[in-house]
Amino acid sequence: MAASSILSVSLCLLILCQGSLAQVMFGGQSPWHSSRTFSGPRGCRFDRLQALNPTQRMQFEAGVTEYFEWNSEMMQCSGVSASRHILEPRGLLLPHYNNAPSLMYIVQGRGFIGTVFPGCPETFQSFQQQSEQEPEQEQFPMGGESWRQQRTRDEHQKVHRFKQGDIIALPAGVTYWCYNDGDVAMVSVQVYDASNTANQLVPWERRFFLAGRHQRPQRMYQYETEQQTLEPGQLRGNSIFTGFDTQMLAEALGVNIELARQLQSQNDPRGEMVFVKQGLQMLMPTRSQEMQQQEFEESVPGLQQYGEGMWGPYNTTNGLDEMFCTMKIRSNIDRPSQADYFNQRGSRVAIVNSQKLPIMNIVQMSATRVVLQKNMMITPYWHMNCHSLMYVTGGQGRVQVVNHRGQTVFDSQMRQGQILLIPQNFAVLKRASPNQMFHWVSFNTNHNAMISQMVGKNSVFRGMPLQVLMHSYRLSMEQARVLKFRRQHEMTILGPMFQMRSTE
Numbered sequence: 001m002a003a004s005s006i007l008s009v010s011l012c013l014l015i016l017c018q019g020s021l022a023q024v025m026f027g028g029q030s031p032w033h034s035s036r037t038f039s040g041p042r043g044c045r046f047d048r049l050q051a052l053n054p055t056q057r058m059q060f061e062a063g064v065t066e067y068f069e070w071n072s073e074m075m076q077c078s079g080v081s082a083s084r085h086i087l088e089p090r091g092l093l094l095p096h097y098n099n100a101p102s103l104m105y106i107v108q109g110r111g112f113i114g115t116v117f118p119g120c121p122e123t124f125q126s127f128q129q130q131s132e133q134e135p136e137q138e139q140f141p142m143g144g145e146s147w148r149q150q151r152t153r154d155e156h157q158k159v160h161r162f163k164q165g166d167i168i169a170l171p172a173g174v175t176y177w178c179y180n181d182g183d184v185a186m187v188s189v190q191v192y193d194a195s196n197t198a199n200q201l202v203p204w205e206r207r208f209f210l211a212g213r214h215q216r217p218q219r220m221y222q223y224e225t226e227q228q229t230l231e232p233g234q235l236r237g238n239s240i241f242t243g244f245d246t247q248m249l250a251e252a253l254g255v256n257i258e259l260a261r262q263l264q265s266q267n268d269p270r271g272e273m274v275f276v277k278q279g280l281q282m283l284m285p286t287r288s289q290e291m292q293q294q295e296f297e298e299s300v301p302g303l304q305q306y307g308e309g310m311w312g313p314y315n316t317t318n319g320l321d322e323m324f325c326t327m328k329i330r331s332n333i334d335r336p337s338q339a340d341y342f343n344q345r346g347s348r349v350a351i352v353n354s355q356k357l358p359i360m361n362i363v364q365m366s367a368t369r370v371v372l373q374k375n376m377m378i379t380p381y382w383h384m385n386c387h388s389l390m391y392v393t394g395g396q397g398r399v400q401v402v403n404h405r406g407q408t409v410f411d412s413q414m415r416q417g418q419i420l421l422i423p424q425n426f427a428v429l430k431r432a433s434p435n436q437m438f439h440w441v442s443f444n445t446n447h448n449a450m451i452s453q454m455v456g457k458n459s460v461f462r463g464m465p466l467q468v469l470m471h472s473y474r475l476s477m478e479q480a481r482v483l484k485f486r487r488q489h490e491m492t493i494l495g496p497m498f499q500m501r502s503t504e
């Protein structure tokens with residue numbers, strides 16, 4: 001009797017421990033839960049939405065950063081902000097970190113991104129044996145002794161290759177840098193969620209640079225229509241090392257005063273993006289090895305979800321080194337093979353969330369890629385648990401948004417380069433133009449964004465009894481059947497059923 005009681009208690013403790021471990025690893029959150037804090041002004045009603053273009057432009061030695069107007073009411077109320085980066089070939093975006101988690105979408109080009117997660121090992125290593133003929137390495141005094149690099153040539157944390165169509169997840173406070181090794185400018189759009197609980201600083205995005213000089217435009221409180229451009233000579237911000245006493249910094253790093261001053265970048269006019277004239281040399285797998293790895297990941301079910309360690313596929317709950325340090329930070333959502341919804345006309349929808357990319361549990365964001373052929377539509381829907389920021393990557397289409405009063409708060413054609421915030425629960429209808437494709441990427445403020453569709457196989461109408469539809473809309477039985485079953489074989493993507501007006 002006593003043995004059975006002990007066994008029962010042990011099983012209960014085991015279940016409780018496993019539940020606690022799951023909460024530690026993944027936050028213990030359901031898709032309905034939001035890890036965001038409302039930081040916008042009171043009385044946000046979203047009565048009028050606008051498609052925004054970049055309003056500020058900052059020019060650096062090796063590229064440009066453009067900011068979408070974050071002082072608009074809809075951006076303040078949502079707590080999100082967006083910027084577009086243009087990095088020239090052989091350009092390096094200097095190491096920095098942000099106070100808010102973000103998602104980056106690669107619109108054009110290719111390159112590398114390096115992230116530095118605290119407490120994780122330097123798994124990229126190269127070694128060389130120093131011969132007697134080789135000159136001795138430079139020595140720096142440290143603690144009365146001398147330190148000399150003898151064997152290790154370099155070691156660093158994992159460097160990720162990215163290309164057009166990649167979504168990259170970047171947690172708050174994690175240092176990262178980017179390098180363009182391609183032949184064309186790398187263009188990316190980055191969306192920050194400053195209302196995420198990971199940010200306890202200020203209710204907007206703020207960047208902290210570890211190198212160089214930079215300038216974040218001051219937060220505006222009045223809308224300015226003229227584009228503002230800051231040239232490299234106007235840069236007034238500095239890296240975080242600049243604020244430290246040079247002597248104390250040199251002692252902390254174990255270097256001489258001259259090197260400490262160099263780290264402070266006080267006379268560096270290049271800005272946030274700098275040229276690497278001879279190209280960046282670092283330890284990386286070859287492109288063929290990357291392609292082989294990608295093909296292997298796609299051929300093994302479940303591998304993309306959990307990742308691959310030194311000894312093969314692993315589950316992300318095995319420990320810190322496997323769950324966190326070797327976690328994938330990117331996923332390509334441009335390839336048709338990655339589409340979650342696809343029709344024979346070539347329209348498609350691809351989703352990347354925490355079920356596909358576990359790091360989304362940390363950043364608490366997700367993304368959706370949509371490509372619509374001419375005249376195609378997305379079923380009317382609303383987001384149940386998040387805001388969504390839509391960035392148009394090409395083509396043209398009409399977007400309508402309706403609020404809780406049944407009022408149209410946005411109805412306009414959207415074009416490449418524009419963004420639109422779609423608030424939580426607002427109903428949306430999107431359609432490609434008659435003579436152009438329409439494609440965009442949406443950044444969602446929940447790690448597992450959920451939508452409720454109004455038309456099609458998975459619609460709210462399909463879930464209601466016919467009698468409810470009849471009495472709700474004063475329909476006949478036949479009309480209710482048409483409403484419920486007309487689009488029963490379509491899901492998410494809708495084909496044209498009627499001749500479109502020539503004025504659209």
